[in-house]
Amino acid sequence: MTSIEQLTRLCPPPADAPPVDWDAVETTLGFRLPEDYKQLAAVYGPGAFADFIRVFHPHGVTEWVDLTGRVPTAMWEQLQNDQAAGRPVPYDPQCLFVVGVTDNGEHLFWITGPRNDPGAWHIAVNEARGPLWCTFNGTLTDFLVSVLSGDTAVPQFPDGLRQAATTFFPSTSRPSAPTALPTDTNVIREWARANGYDLPSRKRVPAAIIVALVQAHGGE
Structure with missing residues (x-):
């Protein structure tokens, strides 16, 4: 049984998902994508596993969860800055491509x-507000199956994740117009603290806060 078959048995997909022009996506990115990811995106569409793990998708409902949006470039820059500042990054930032949050x-x-061999790519997970990294020696779909079934415990993830593992929450709508967002990180931090987020001033802004900010400004 393939990993996508295992995942759909564990976590049933929605009734339909938007089609993806993979040639256009790969041309935009400049490299080929793993086949298991293409199957995953085609079967599930944009959304979240266990209402917690959001896999980036070419039809992400905001640019912050769009595979071809600004987050991959922003994360490259952040990781390079972390490495230059002496913070631990276990891999060359140029070899890391963010695929979820x-x-x-x-x-x-x-x-x-x-x-040139995307089928051999493995998965790494960083800590939202700390130096911890975790590596999974398998594909993205293998990772989801292993984590949601309880076979793999990711130290950064909550203990109760398995309880919601059999549910996929699709995101099927896109804001009708681009959302105007502040680009000054100090403004974003001020908004986050005002809305109850614990965000130390010298840590990077987690993508979850950016997503919350998008939603607060009319995104979904």
Whole structure:
């Protein structure tokens, strides 16, 4: 049984998902994508597993969860800055491509090596507000099956995740117009603290806060 078959048995997909022009997506990104990811995106569409793990999708409802949006570039820059500042990054930032985010702000990355063999890419997860990294030696779909079935415990993830593992929450609408967002991180931090988020001033802004900010400004 393939990992996508295991995942659909564990966590049933929605009735339909929007079609994806993979040639256009890969041309935009400049590299081929893993086949298991294409199957995953085609079967489930945009949304969240266990209402917690949001896999980026070419039809992400905002640019912050769009595979071809601004987050991958922003994360490359952030990881390079972290490495230059002496903060631990276990892989060359150029070999990491962000493919998802949790509602706590952890990011899921492809370890893109070898670059020309996407079927061999493994998964890394960072800590939202700390230095911890976790590596999973398998594909993204393998990772989801293992985590949602309880076979793999990711230290950064909540203990109760397995209780909601059999539910996928689709995101099927896109804001009718681009959402105007502040670009000054100090403004974003001020908004986050005013809305009850614990965000130390010297840590990066987790994607979960950006998503919340988008939603507060009319996104979904």
